[in-house]
Amino acid sequence: MDVSFIVTIFLVGFIGSFISGMFGIGGAIINFPLLLFVPAALGVAHFTSHEVAGITAIQVLFATMGGVWIYRKGSYLNKKLIAYMGISILVGSFIGGFGSNHLTENTINMIYGMLALLAVILMFVPKKGLDDVSFEQVNFNKRLAVLLSFIVGIGAGIVGAGGAFLLVPIMLTVLKIPTRMTIASSLAITFISSIGSTVGKIATGQVEFMPAIMIVLASLIAAPIGAKISKRMDTKILQVMLSVLLCMTAIKVWIDIL
Numbered sequence: 001m002d003v004s005f006i007v008t009i010f011l012v013g014f015i016g017s018f019i020s021g022m023f024g025i026g027g028a029i030i031n032f033p034l035l036l037f038v039p040a041a042l043g044v045a046h047f048t049s050h051e052v053a054g055i056t057a058i059q060v061l062f063a064t065m066g067g068v069w070i071y072r073k074g075s076y077l078n079k080k081l082i083a084y085m086g087i088s089i090l091v092g093s094f095i096g097g098f099g100s101n102h103l104t105e106n107t108i109n110m111i112y113g114m115l116a117l118l119a120v121i122l123m124f125v126p127k128k129g130l131d132d133v134s135f136e137q138v139n140f141n142k143r144l145a146v147l148l149s150f151i152v153g154i155g156a157g158i159v160g161a162g163g164a165f166l167l168v169p170i171m172l173t174v175l176k177i178p179t180r181m182t183i184a185s186s187l188a189i190t191f192i193s194s195i196g197s198t199v200g201k202i203a204t205g206q207v208e209f210m211p212a213i214m215i216v217l218a219s220l221i222a223a224p225i226g227a228k229i230s231k232r233m234d235t236k237i238l239q240v241m242l243s244v245l246l247c248m249t250a251i252k253v254w255i256d257i258l
Helices: 004-022 028-042 049-071 079-102 106-121 142-159 166-172 181-203 209-230 236-255
Strands: none
Touching: 004 028, 004 049, 004 181, 004 209, 004 236, 028 049, 028 106, 028 166, 028 236, 049 079, 049 106, 049 142, 049 181, 049 209, 079 166, 079 181, 106 142, 106 166, 106 181, 106 236, 142 166, 142 181, 142 236, 166 236, 209 236
Protein backbone atom coordinates (compact mmCIF):
# COMPACT_ATOMS: atom_id res chain seq x y z
CA MET A 1 0.00 0.00 0.00
CA ASP A 2 1.85 3.12 -1.25
CA VAL A 3 1.27 6.87 -0.96
CA SER A 4 -0.55 7.15 -4.32
CA PHE A 5 -3.06 4.50 -3.19
CA ILE A 6 -3.70 6.26 0.13
CA VAL A 7 -4.10 9.71 -1.49
CA THR A 8 -6.41 8.40 -4.24
CA ILE A 9 -8.74 6.57 -1.87
CA PHE A 10 -8.82 9.48 0.61
CA LEU A 11 -9.68 12.01 -2.13
CA VAL A 12 -12.43 9.77 -3.50
CA GLY A 13 -13.90 9.52 0.00
CA PHE A 14 -13.55 13.26 0.59
CA ILE A 15 -15.33 14.22 -2.65
CA GLY A 16 -18.18 11.76 -2.11
CA SER A 17 -18.68 12.73 1.53
CA PHE A 18 -18.59 16.47 0.81
CA ILE A 19 -21.36 15.96 -1.74
CA SER A 20 -23.16 13.75 0.79
CA GLY A 21 -23.35 16.53 3.35
CA MET A 22 -24.28 19.20 0.81
CA PHE A 23 -27.14 17.37 -0.93
CA GLY A 24 -28.41 15.04 1.80
CA ILE A 25 -27.28 11.90 -0.01
CA GLY A 26 -24.98 9.19 1.32
CA GLY A 27 -22.34 9.77 -1.35
CA ALA A 28 -22.62 6.27 -2.83
CA ILE A 29 -23.87 7.52 -6.18
CA ILE A 30 -20.56 9.38 -6.53
CA ASN A 31 -18.20 7.01 -4.74
CA PHE A 32 -19.40 3.84 -6.50
CA PRO A 33 -18.23 4.89 -9.99
CA LEU A 34 -15.19 6.76 -8.60
CA LEU A 35 -13.94 3.70 -6.69
CA LEU A 36 -14.74 1.41 -9.60
CA PHE A 37 -12.96 3.44 -12.29
CA VAL A 38 -10.47 5.98 -10.82
CA PRO A 39 -8.05 3.67 -8.88
CA ALA A 40 -7.97 1.27 -11.86
CA ALA A 41 -7.38 4.12 -14.34
CA LEU A 42 -4.48 5.46 -12.22
CA GLY A 43 -3.07 1.97 -11.75
CA VAL A 44 -3.13 2.13 -7.93
CA ALA A 45 -5.78 -0.55 -7.31
CA HIS A 46 -8.52 -2.58 -8.95
CA PHE A 47 -11.71 -3.19 -6.97
CA THR A 48 -14.51 -5.53 -8.02
CA SER A 49 -18.12 -4.31 -7.90
CA HIS A 50 -18.66 -6.40 -4.74
CA GLU A 51 -15.66 -4.77 -3.03
CA VAL A 52 -16.72 -1.28 -4.14
CA ALA A 53 -20.24 -1.86 -2.80
CA GLY A 54 -18.79 -3.05 0.52
CA ILE A 55 -16.43 -0.07 0.90
CA THR A 56 -19.18 2.35 -0.13
CA ALA A 57 -21.56 0.92 2.50
CA ILE A 58 -19.04 1.78 5.25
CA GLN A 59 -18.45 5.25 3.79
CA VAL A 60 -22.16 6.05 3.66
CA LEU A 61 -22.59 5.02 7.30
CA PHE A 62 -20.04 7.56 8.55
CA ALA A 63 -20.73 10.31 6.00
CA THR A 64 -24.42 10.46 6.91
CA MET A 65 -23.57 10.37 10.61
CA GLY A 66 -21.43 13.49 10.16
CA GLY A 67 -24.14 15.25 8.13
CA VAL A 68 -26.90 14.52 10.66
CA TRP A 69 -24.73 15.94 13.45
CA ILE A 70 -24.74 19.34 11.72
CA TYR A 71 -28.54 19.29 11.30
CA ARG A 72 -29.31 18.03 14.83
CA LYS A 73 -30.43 21.46 16.00
CA GLY A 74 -33.47 23.28 14.63
CA SER A 75 -36.56 21.87 12.88
CA TYR A 76 -34.84 20.42 9.81
CA LEU A 77 -35.15 16.79 10.98
CA ASN A 78 -38.71 15.42 10.65
CA LYS A 79 -38.67 12.73 13.36
CA LYS A 80 -41.94 11.09 12.27
CA LEU A 81 -40.75 10.82 8.67
CA ILE A 82 -37.40 9.44 9.82
CA ALA A 83 -39.07 6.81 12.01
CA TYR A 84 -41.48 5.52 9.33
CA MET A 85 -39.00 5.49 6.45
CA GLY A 86 -35.95 4.58 8.56
CA ILE A 87 -37.31 1.32 9.94
CA SER A 88 -38.64 0.23 6.55
CA ILE A 89 -35.45 1.05 4.64
CA LEU A 90 -33.33 -0.68 7.31
CA VAL A 91 -35.13 -3.98 6.68
CA GLY A 92 -34.89 -3.57 2.91
CA SER A 93 -31.21 -2.61 2.93
CA PHE A 94 -30.26 -5.61 5.07
CA ILE A 95 -32.06 -7.94 2.64
CA GLY A 96 -30.32 -6.26 -0.34
CA GLY A 97 -26.90 -6.16 1.33
CA PHE A 98 -27.02 -9.80 2.40
CA GLY A 99 -28.46 -11.06 -0.88
CA SER A 100 -26.05 -9.12 -3.11
CA ASN A 101 -23.37 -11.75 -2.49
CA HIS A 102 -25.30 -14.05 -4.86
CA LEU A 103 -25.38 -11.54 -7.73
CA THR A 104 -22.82 -11.15 -10.52
CA GLU A 105 -20.68 -8.03 -10.92
CA ASN A 106 -22.51 -7.02 -14.08
CA THR A 107 -25.89 -7.40 -12.35
CA ILE A 108 -24.79 -5.07 -9.53
CA ASN A 109 -23.60 -2.48 -12.06
CA MET A 110 -26.90 -2.75 -13.98
CA ILE A 111 -28.95 -2.27 -10.80
CA TYR A 112 -26.84 0.77 -9.91
CA GLY A 113 -27.37 2.21 -13.40
CA MET A 114 -31.15 1.71 -13.22
CA LEU A 115 -31.36 3.35 -9.78
CA ALA A 116 -29.30 6.33 -10.99
CA LEU A 117 -31.52 6.73 -14.09
CA LEU A 118 -34.70 6.60 -11.98
CA ALA A 119 -33.28 9.23 -9.63
CA VAL A 120 -32.58 11.53 -12.60
CA ILE A 121 -36.13 11.15 -13.96
CA LEU A 122 -37.66 11.95 -10.55
CA MET A 123 -35.46 15.02 -10.07
CA PHE A 124 -36.86 16.60 -13.25
CA VAL A 125 -40.50 16.27 -12.12
CA PRO A 126 -41.87 19.82 -11.41
CA LYS A 127 -41.82 20.81 -7.71
CA LYS A 128 -43.77 24.10 -7.67
CA GLY A 129 -44.55 25.61 -4.27
CA LEU A 130 -42.62 22.89 -2.46
CA ASP A 131 -40.70 25.27 -0.20
CA ASP A 132 -43.66 27.57 0.51
CA VAL A 133 -44.97 25.15 3.16
CA SER A 134 -43.74 25.72 6.72
CA PHE A 135 -42.03 22.81 8.47
CA GLU A 136 -44.84 22.64 11.05
CA GLN A 137 -47.46 22.04 8.33
CA VAL A 138 -45.61 19.23 6.56
CA ASN A 139 -47.69 16.05 6.16
CA PHE A 140 -47.08 12.88 4.13
CA ASN A 141 -48.66 9.55 3.12
CA LYS A 142 -47.25 7.16 5.73
CA ARG A 143 -48.08 3.89 3.92
CA LEU A 144 -46.56 5.14 0.69
CA ALA A 145 -43.47 6.35 2.54
CA VAL A 146 -42.98 2.92 4.15
CA LEU A 147 -43.49 1.02 0.88
CA LEU A 148 -41.18 3.21 -1.20
CA SER A 149 -38.42 3.26 1.41
CA PHE A 150 -38.50 -0.56 1.66
CA ILE A 151 -38.11 -0.92 -2.12
CA VAL A 152 -35.33 1.68 -2.18
CA GLY A 153 -33.63 -0.13 0.70
CA ILE A 154 -33.40 -3.41 -1.22
CA GLY A 155 -31.82 -1.76 -4.27
CA ALA A 156 -29.53 0.43 -2.18
CA GLY A 157 -28.38 -2.52 -0.08
CA ILE A 158 -27.32 -4.37 -3.23
CA VAL A 159 -25.02 -1.55 -4.43
CA GLY A 160 -23.78 -0.60 -0.94
CA ALA A 161 -25.66 2.68 -0.85
CA GLY A 162 -27.87 4.21 1.80
CA GLY A 163 -30.44 5.00 -0.88
CA ALA A 164 -30.53 8.78 -0.41
CA PHE A 165 -29.90 9.49 -4.11
CA LEU A 166 -33.36 7.93 -4.65
CA LEU A 167 -34.90 8.98 -1.33
CA VAL A 168 -34.26 12.67 -1.99
CA PRO A 169 -36.16 12.84 -5.33
CA ILE A 170 -38.92 10.60 -3.90
CA MET A 171 -39.32 12.83 -0.85
CA LEU A 172 -39.35 15.96 -3.02
CA THR A 173 -41.65 14.79 -5.83
CA VAL A 174 -43.87 12.07 -4.33
CA LEU A 175 -44.10 12.87 -0.60
CA LYS A 176 -43.83 16.68 -1.13
CA ILE A 177 -41.33 17.35 1.65
CA PRO A 178 -39.62 20.82 1.57
CA THR A 179 -36.06 20.83 0.25
CA ARG A 180 -34.12 21.63 3.43
CA MET A 181 -36.17 19.17 5.49
CA THR A 182 -35.65 16.56 2.77
CA ILE A 183 -31.87 17.04 2.80
CA ALA A 184 -31.60 16.81 6.60
CA SER A 185 -34.12 13.98 7.10
CA SER A 186 -32.76 11.92 4.21
CA LEU A 187 -29.33 11.94 5.84
CA ALA A 188 -30.84 10.47 9.02
CA ILE A 189 -32.87 7.87 7.08
CA THR A 190 -29.82 6.97 5.01
CA PHE A 191 -27.73 6.54 8.16
CA ILE A 192 -30.28 4.00 9.43
CA SER A 193 -30.36 2.30 6.01
CA SER A 194 -26.58 2.07 5.82
CA ILE A 195 -26.53 0.09 9.08
CA GLY A 196 -28.47 -2.69 7.35
CA SER A 197 -26.39 -2.69 4.16
CA THR A 198 -23.11 -2.51 6.11
CA VAL A 199 -24.03 -5.47 8.34
CA GLY A 200 -25.08 -7.45 5.25
CA LYS A 201 -21.82 -6.66 3.41
CA ILE A 202 -19.58 -7.48 6.39
CA ALA A 203 -21.49 -10.70 7.14
CA THR A 204 -20.87 -11.92 3.59
CA GLY A 205 -17.19 -10.86 3.45
CA GLN A 206 -17.59 -8.10 0.84
CA VAL A 207 -15.65 -5.36 2.67
CA GLU A 208 -11.99 -4.39 2.10
CA PHE A 209 -11.27 -2.81 5.48
CA MET A 210 -8.12 -0.71 4.81
CA PRO A 211 -9.65 1.37 1.97
CA ALA A 212 -12.87 1.56 3.99
CA ILE A 213 -11.03 3.02 7.00
CA MET A 214 -9.34 5.68 4.80
CA ILE A 215 -12.66 6.65 3.29
CA VAL A 216 -14.26 6.84 6.75
CA LEU A 217 -11.58 9.31 7.87
CA ALA A 218 -12.29 11.44 4.81
CA SER A 219 -16.04 11.23 5.50
CA LEU A 220 -15.74 12.51 9.07
CA ILE A 221 -13.95 15.61 7.75
CA ALA A 222 -15.83 16.31 4.51
CA ALA A 223 -19.51 15.56 5.29
CA PRO A 224 -19.93 18.22 8.03
CA ILE A 225 -18.28 20.81 5.76
CA GLY A 226 -20.74 20.02 2.96
CA ALA A 227 -23.70 20.20 5.35
CA LYS A 228 -22.64 23.63 6.66
CA ILE A 229 -22.35 25.01 3.13
CA SER A 230 -25.74 23.53 2.20
CA LYS A 231 -27.51 25.40 5.02
CA ARG A 232 -26.39 28.71 3.47
CA MET A 233 -27.37 27.92 -0.14
CA ASP A 234 -30.63 28.71 -1.96
CA THR A 235 -32.88 25.61 -2.18
CA LYS A 236 -33.51 26.02 -5.93
CA ILE A 237 -29.78 26.09 -6.62
CA LEU A 238 -29.36 22.92 -4.54
CA GLN A 239 -32.09 21.15 -6.55
CA VAL A 240 -30.53 22.13 -9.89
CA MET A 241 -27.02 21.10 -8.80
CA LEU A 242 -28.26 17.73 -7.53
CA SER A 243 -30.18 17.12 -10.78
CA VAL A 244 -27.08 17.82 -12.88
CA LEU A 245 -24.93 15.65 -10.62
CA LEU A 246 -27.29 12.67 -10.84
CA CYS A 247 -27.63 13.09 -14.60
CA MET A 248 -23.86 13.12 -15.20
CA THR A 249 -23.32 10.08 -12.99
CA ALA A 250 -26.11 8.10 -14.68
CA ILE A 251 -24.70 8.88 -18.15
CA LYS A 252 -21.17 7.81 -17.12
CA VAL A 253 -22.40 4.53 -15.59
CA TRP A 254 -24.54 3.59 -18.60
CA ILE A 255 -21.73 4.40 -21.04
CA ASP A 256 -19.47 1.97 -19.19
CA ILE A 257 -22.18 -0.71 -18.92
CA LEU A 258 -23.06 -0.55 -22.64
